[in-house]
Amino acid sequence: MPTVHTKVEPQIGAVACLSRDHPNTTFRMLGNHPVDDGTVFVLLEAPDLPGEDVTTYFEGDDDVIEYEIIHDAETAVFVRIRIPLPAPHRAGISSGSVPHAALTVRNGWIHGEMTTSMERIQEFVSALREADVRYEVASLTQSDETGAILTERQQTVVETAVEHGYYETPRSCTLEDLADVLDVHRSTAGDVLNRAEGRIITSFVRDSS
Structure with missing residues (x-):
C-alpha cells in the first residue's frame, strides 16, 4: 500500500511559533485524546528546553483552552494541551486515515506518515484543502520486496498531481495544468502518470491477494 509523508501547518499558534523559534529542535506530538465537547488533549514533548521557556508560548494563546506542564526535566518537557x-x-x-507513528514538529511544520489506500490519501488531501489548511506532500512511496516501485520521476509526478488536486x-487541476506545473508536454505527463498508476495498482492487487 502507498505511504504518504505530509507536512501540515500546526493549528496551534503556540506550537508553530515554538518550533519556528527553535528550528533545529524536533518536537514530538506523542498522542491525542478527543473528549465529548469537541476538544482534544495533545501531549507535546519539547526536548532540551526549560519548562518556563515553553510555557511562555502557551500563555494567552487563543488556540489553547488549557495547558499543563506534566513533566519538566533537563532532557525534555512534556506539555498537556487542550485545544479545539x-x-x-x-x-x-x-478519510479513515491516521498516522502510524508519533507526529513530529520541525521548523513550523507537523510531519506525519500514513500507510493507506490512494483513495483515502486523496480524501485526506481534499479535506485539508476544503479546510484551507496549508500542507505539502513530502513523499509518496509504495514498497514491495524489491524496494520502492516508483521511479524517482514517477514519484515526483504523482506527488505533484496529489498536491495540485489532480486526484480530487x-x-x-487538469492534465494540461499538471503538465504546465511540471514544464513537460501533456502526453509526457499522462504517460508518466499512467505508468506510475499501473505500478501502484498492480502492487496493491498483488499485496491484497
Whole structure:
C-alpha cells in the first residue's frame, strides 16, 4: 500500500511559533485524546528546553483552552494541551486515515506518515484543502520486496498531481495544468502518470491477494 509523508501547518499558534523559534529542535506530538465537547488533549514533548521557556508560548494563546506542564526535566518537557479538534485531525477521521507513528514538529511544520489506500490519501488531501489548511506532500512511496516501485520521476509526478488536486473529485487541476506545473508536454505527463498508476495498482492487487 502507498505511504504518504505530509507536512501540515500546526493549528496551534503556540506550537508553530515554538518550533519556528527553535528550528533545529524536533518536537514530538506523542498522542491525542478527543473528549465529548469537541476538544482534544495533545501531549507535546519539547526536548532540551526549560519548562518556563515553553510555557511562555502557551500563555494567552487563543488556540489553547488549557495547558499543563506534566513533566519538566533537563532532557525534555512534556506539555498537556487542550485545544479545539484541529482541522487535520478531522481530515484524518473523515478519510479513515491516521498516522502510524508519533507526529513530529520541525521548523513550523507537523510531519506525519500514513500507510493507506490512494483513495483515502486523496480524501485526506481534499479535506485539508476544503479546510484551507496549508500542507505539502513530502513523499509518496509504495514498497514491495524489491524496494520502492516508483521511479524517482514517477514519484515526483504523482506527488505533484496529489498536491495540485489532480486526484480530487472533482479535479482541481487538469492534465494540461499538471503538465504546465511540471514544464513537460501533456502526453509526457499522462504517460508518466499512467505508468506510475499501473505500478501502484498492480502492487496493491498483488499485496491484497
